[in-house]
Amino acid sequence: MKEYNPKAIEKKWQDIWDEKGTFHALDDKSKPKFYALIEFPYPSGQGLHVGHPRPYTALDIVSRKRRLQGYNVLYPMGWDAFGLPTENYAIKNKIHPKKVTEQNVARFKSQLKSLGLSFDWSREINTTDPEYYRWTQWIFLKLFEKGLAYKEESSINWCTECKVGLANEEVVNGGCERCGGEVVRKTKNQWMLKITEYAERLIKDLDLVDYIDRVKIQQKNWIGKSQGMEVNFNITGENKVTVYTTRPDTLFAVTYVTLSPEHPLINKLKDKITNFDKIEAYRESASKKSDFERTELVKEKTGVQIEGITATNPVNGKEIPVWISDYVLMSYGTGAVMAVPGHDTRDWEFAKTFNLPIIEVVKGGDIEKEAFTDIESGTMINSDFLDGLSVKEAKEKISSWLEEKGIGKRKTNYKLRDWLFSRQRYWGEPIPVVHCDKCGWVALPEEELPLMLPEVESYEPTDNGESPLANITDWVKTTCPKCGGDAERETDTMPQWAGSSWYFLRYTDPHNDKELASKENLDYWIPIDWYNGGMEHTTLHLLYSRFWHKFLYDYGIVPTPEPYQKRTSHGMILGENNEKMSKSRGNVINPDEVVDEFGADTLRVYEMFIGDFEKSVSWSENGVKGCRRFLERVWKLQDILVEGEEYSKELESTMHKTIKKVSEDFESLKFNTAIASLMSLINEFNSAGKVNKAEFRTFLILLNPAAPHITEELWQNSGFQGMLNETSWPVWDDNKTIDDVIEMAVQINGKVRGKILVPADATQEVAKSKVIEDEKLNALIEGKTLVKEIYVPGRIFNIVVK
Template sequence: MKYENFKEVERKWQNIWDEKDVFAATNDYTKPKYYALVEFPYPSGQGLHVGHPRSYTALDIVARKKRLQGYNVLYPMGWDAFGLPTENYAMKNHIHPELVTQKNVARFKYQLKSLGLSFDWNREINTTDPDYFRWTQWIFLQLFKKGLAYKKEMAVNWCTGCKVVLANEEVVNGVCERCGGEVVRKVKSQWMLKITEYAQRLLDDLDTVDYIDRVKVSQRNWIGRSTGAEVEFTTTAGDILKVFTTRPDTLFGATYMVMSPEHEMIEKWANSLTNIDAVNAYRQEAAKKSDFDRTEVAKEKTGVKLEGIMAINPVNGTQIPIYIADYVLTSYGTGAIMAVPAHDTRDWEFAKKFGLPIIEVVKGGDVQNEAFTDCYTGVMVNSGFLDGMTVEEAKKAIIAWLSEHKKGEPKVNFKLRDWVFSRQRYWGEPIPIVICDKCGFVPLPENELPLRLPHIDSYEQTETGESPLAKIDSWVNTTCPHCGGPAKRETDTMPQWAGSSWYFMRYCDPTCATGIAAKEALDYWLPVDWYNGGMEHTTLHLLYSRFWHKFLYDIGVVSSPEPYAKRTSHGMILGENGEKMSKSRGNVVNPDDIINEYGADTMRLYEMFIGDFEKSAPWNTASIRGCRRFLDRIWDLSEIVIEGSDYRAELETPFHKTIKKVSEDIESLKFNTAIAALMSLLNDITKLGTINRAELKTFLLLINPFAPHITEELWQKNGFEGMVTQQKWPEFDPAKCRENTIEIVVQVNGKIRDRLVIAADAKAEEVLAQAKITPRTAEELAGKQIIKELYVPGKLVNLVVKPV
C-alpha cells in the first residue's frame, strides 16, 4: 500500500509541533546542553533553493538525535536581512527595503516549516530588527572605545554602477558581480576594524577546535603568517623604502624593486620622475583591476620603470631600478618588494621581460636551472660574507647584520588585512558615531541606541558616492554628545557581515534588553557545539565572527575564547547535468515542487542519501523516487505488526548493528550510509514477513531524525505512548553487534575457488580443514600437493599448491 496521504500527515505533525512547542530549548541550565547551528540565510526574493535544505536537514538530524539522547537542544533560525540586493530591489521597484525584507522572510519561513525542520522558532532573530542591531551598534562602540575601530583613507573597489564599495570577492573579471558595472580603484575614507590585532590568536586557537581540515587550511591561508625581516632600502631621492621579505638571505640577489601603483611615495616623487605621464597612465589602468586579477599567477607581467629615482641595495650599495607593477598590492606588507629573479618565478618572468639582471645567490636554486633543487636548502654564493653558509645560517646572519647596521629588523607579517567596515548605502546598520569639528569622532551614548534608519523615498547614492543618508539633513545634522556643539552623523552604514558576526550569541537569549544576551545564558550555551555551513564562508565570515567573539571574551562578555567547538561544511548540490544550479542554465530545482510531489520526508531522505555530505553531488530525480518507495515500504510495516517485547533471535544482531551504525554515522556526517543501513534492516524485516512491536519502536526511532512526519504518524497509528520526539534514543550492545557466522573466500594459488560460511570465532585449523573439503576446492586440489596454507581471519583462506 502506498503512502498516499503524506501531505495531510506532514501538515498535521507540523501543526502539532508548533502548538506544543516541541522543539523549544528550555532555560533549565542544569541539563546537559547541545547547541547545533546552521548559517542563517539571506532572505532573497527567490526563496529557498535545494542547496539550503542539505545543511539544514543534516543538523536537524543531529539535533533530533541529541534530544532523544536527553540533551537540552538549541537549534535556532533567523535572518541575515540587511544587504545590497534588497536595497537594489527597493530602488528598482520603489518599495521600502523593510517591506521587501518582511515579504521575503515570510516566504523563507513558510518553506523551512514545510520541511519539518525542528528549529526553535521562539528564538527567531532578524538583523534588521532594531532590538537586534542595537547590540550590533553596541559592539561597534566597544571596538571603537578600545581603538579597534578607526577611519582611514584607502584605495577601495568602487562599482561605478551600484556606486558602492565592494569587497575583493564581489569583483569578478573587473566588473561588479551584482550589476556588471565597471569597477575601479578609488581612494575613500573608510571605517576599519583592526582584526590584525587578533591575527596570531586567530591562527593559534585553530589548534583548540574541531574543524575539518579544509576549513582550518582556508583559515590559515587567509591569515597568512610569514616570518622574515623588514628591510630598509634608501633611494637617490633621500627617502627610505621598506620591504618585508621572508628571504632576507637572498638580499645580494635583489636586482630591482617593485612598488604598488598606489604607493604613497609616487605622489611625493612626481616632480622628480621624468616619465610621470607614463606612470600615471599605468596607475589608471591598474585601478580598473581587482586584487584577484592583479595577482593572478598566470597573467602577463606588466609595469613601468620610475625614471629619475633609484633604490640602493643595503648590503652592497648597488643602485637598482624601481618599477611599479600591478602584481604588487598596497594592502600587503609595505606595498613594495625587493625582487630576486634567480629564485622567484614571478620575479624571473618580470626580469626577462624588462631585461633586468639575474644573479644566483643560492647554489642550485635558480628557478630556471635544469639542475634546480631547492632554493630553501642550498648553499649561499655571490653573497659576500654569507658565502658558504646554508640558507638557514644565512637567514640568521643577515638579520643580525641588518639589525646591527640599523637597516632592518626581524618581522612577522600576516596576509590578513584590517576589515573594511563601511558601506555607502542605506539598508544597513547606521554607524553610531557623531562627527564634530571640535571633538572629532564621538561615540553615540549607549542609552541612545539603537540609532535607527530614517524613512526615505530615494535609495540612490549621491554622485560623489556618499550614502543616501547624506541627503537627509534632518537626520545628519545633530549635536555633539561631548561638547553640545553642532555636529553631523556618520552616514556610512555597516556591511552585511556585521549582523552575522555575533548572531549565534543572540540566539542564547533573543529578547534580552540589557545586553547581547544574559551572561548566564551565554555561559551555558557557548561555545556552539556543532556549526555547519558552506565552504564559501570559511574565510571571511568565520574569521570575522571568531574575531568579534574573542574581543567580547577579552572584555568579559562571553566566557569561551572560541565561538564554535566544531565546524563542518557541506558540498554543493548540482543540477542533473552536473553543473552549478542557475537560472541561466535552466537547471534550478525548486524544493517546493519536490515537497508537493513527493513530500518533505522524501526530500529530507534524498538530500541526505544523495552522496558524501562533504562533497558536491548532482541532482537525480530517479533517486528521489527510490527514497519515496522506501517510505512506502515503511508505511506498510503497520500491516505486519505482531506482539513482542524484545528483538527476535533472527533480528537481534541486525538491530544492534544498525543502531550502532546509524548512531555513529550521524555523528560523522555519513548520512547516506546510515540510510543504507536502515534500508538493509528493512530488507531483513521484510524477508521475515513480520515485525514485532519492540522492533517497530526501535525502527521508527532510528528513522525519525531523517523522516520525522511518517514516523510520528506510524507511532501514533500503532498505539505507542506519547510522541517519537519524547522517547529515548535506542542503545546497542557491542557483544550483539558481532555476527555468529561469517562468509570467507577460499583461494587456491591466489584465485578464488569457493566461499565458506564459518563460525565467527572458529580456530584457524578448523577453518583450513573445512576449506579443503568444500566440493570445488577439493576438486581443485586433486592431484596436487599443498605447500603452504594461509588463513586471514574473517576474510580468506589461500592454499598454495603444486603438481604432485
C-alpha cells in the same frame, strides 16, 4: 490500511509540534546541552532552492537524535536580512526594503516549516529588527572605545554597479562578489575594523577547535602569516625605502627595486625624477584597476623605470634601478619589493620583459627554464660571506648581519588587511557616531541605541558615492554628545557581515532588552557544539565572526575564546545536467514542488541519501522517486506487524548492528549509508515475512530524524506510548553486533575458490576442517603437497599447494 498520504500526515504533525512547542530549547540548565547551528539564510525573493534543505536537514537529524538521547538542544533559525540584493530589488520595483524583507522572510519561513525542520521558532531573530541591531551597534561602540574601529582615507574597491565600497574579500576574479559588476579603485574616508590585531590568535586558536582540515587551511591561507625581514634600501640622497622579504638570503640577487604606484616616496622625490610625466600617466592607468587585476599572476607585466633616482643594495653597495609597477600594492607589506629575478617567477618575467639583469644565488636551479621557484634547499653561491652555506644557515646569518648593521629587523607579516566596514547605502545598520568639528568622532551614548534608520522616500545610491542618508538633513544634523555643539551623524551604514558576526550569541537570549544576552545563558550555551555552513564562507563570515567573538571574550562578555567548537561544510546540489543550479541555465529545482508531489519526508530522505554530504552531487528525479518508494515500503510494514516485546532471535544481531551503524553514521555525516542500512533492514523484515513491535519501534526511532512525519504517524498507528519525539534513542550491545557465524573466503594458491561458514572466533584448525568438508575445495588440495597456510582470523584462509 489507508494509503500513505504525506500531505495529510505532514501538516498534521507540524501543527502538533507548533502547538506543543516540541522543539523549544529548555531553561533547564542541569541537562547536558547541544547547540547546533546552520548559517542563517539571506531571505531573497526567489525563496528556497533545493540546496538549502541539505545542510538544514543534516543538522536537524543530529538535533532530533540528540533530543532523544536526553540533551537540551538549541537548534535556532533567523534571517540575515540587511544587504544589497534586497535594496537593489526595492529600488528596481519601487518597494521599500523593509516591506521587501517582510515578504521574503514570510515566504522563506513558510517553506522551512513545510519541511518539518525542528527549529526553535521561539528564538527567531532578524538582523533588520531595531531590537537586534541595537546590539550590533553596541558592539561597534565597544570596538570604537578600544580603538579597534577607526576612520581613515584609503583606496578602496568600488563596485560601479552597486555603487558601494567592497572589502578585498568581496572582490572575486576582479568583479563584485554580489553582482559581478566592474570593480575600480577609489579613494574615500572609510570606517575600518582592526582585525589585524587578532591575526596571530585567529591562526593559533584553530588548535582549540574541531574544524575539518580544509576549513582550517583556508583560514590560515587567508590570514597569510609569514616570517621574514624588513630591509632598508637607500635611495638617492637621504631617502630610504623599506622592503619586506621572507628570503633575505637572496639579497645578493637583487637587481632592481619596485615601488607601488601609490608609494609616497614618488611625490616626495618629484623634483629629482626626470620622467615624472610618464610616471604620472602610469599611476593614472593603475588607479583604474582593482587589486585582483593588478596582482593576477597570468598577465602581461607592465611598469616604468623611475629615472633620476637609484637604490643601493645594502649587502654589496651596488646601485640598482628603481621601477614603478602596478603588481606592487601599498595595502600589502611596505608598498615596495626587492626584485630577485633569479629566484622568483614574477620578477623573472618582469626582468625578461624589460631586459634587466638576472643573478642566481642558490645553486641547483635552471634560470632559463624558470626552475627556481620556492627553492628552500641548496647551497649559496655568488653571495660573498654566505657562499657555501645552506639556505637555512644563510637566512639566519644574513638576518643577524642586517640587524647588527642596523639596516634590517625581523618581522612577522600577515596578508590579512583591516576590515573595510563602511557602506554608502541605505539598507544597513546606521553607524552610531557623530562628527563634531571640536571633538572629532564621538560615540552615541548607549541609552540612545538603537539609532534607527530614518524613513525615507528615496533610498537610491548617489552618484557622488555618498550614502542616501546624507541627503536627510533633519536626521544628519544633531548635537555632539560630548560638548553639546553642532554635529553631524555618520551617514555610511554597516556591511551585511555585521549582523552575522554575532547572531549565534543572540539566539541564546533573543528577547533580552537589557543586554546582548545574559551571562547565565552565554555560559551555558557557548560555544556552539556543531556549526555547518558553506565552504564559500570560510574566508569571510567565519573569519569575521571569530574576530568579533574574540573581542567580546577579551571584553568579558562571552565565556570562550572561540565561538564554534566544530565546523563542517556541505557540498552543493547541482542540476540534473551536473551544472550549478541557476535561472539562466533553467535547471533550478523548487523544493515546494517536490514537497507537493512527493512529500517533505521524501525530500529530506533523498537529500540525505543522494551521496557524500561533503561533496557536490547532481539532482535526480528518479532518485526522488526511489526514496518515495522506500517510504511507501515503510508504510506497508504495518501489514506484517506482529506482537513481540523483544527482538526476535533471527534479527537480534541485525537490529543491534543497525542501531550502531545509524547512530555512528548520523554523527559522522554519513547520512547516505545510515539510510542504506535502514533500507537493508526493511529487506530483512520482508524476507522474514514479519516485524514484531520491538523491532518496529526501534526502526521508527532510527528513521525518525530523517523522516519525522511518517514515523510519528506510524508510531501513533501502532499504539506506542506518547509521541515518538518523547521517547529515547535506542542503544546497542557491542557483544550482539558480532556475528556468531561468519562467511570466510578461501584462496587456493592466491585465488578465491570458494567460501566457508565458520564460527566468528574459529581457529585455523576449525577452518581447515570446514575446507575439507567442502567437496569442491577439498578436490583442489587433495593429493597435493601443502607448501603453507595463511590464516587471517575472521577474514580469509589462503592455502598454498603444489
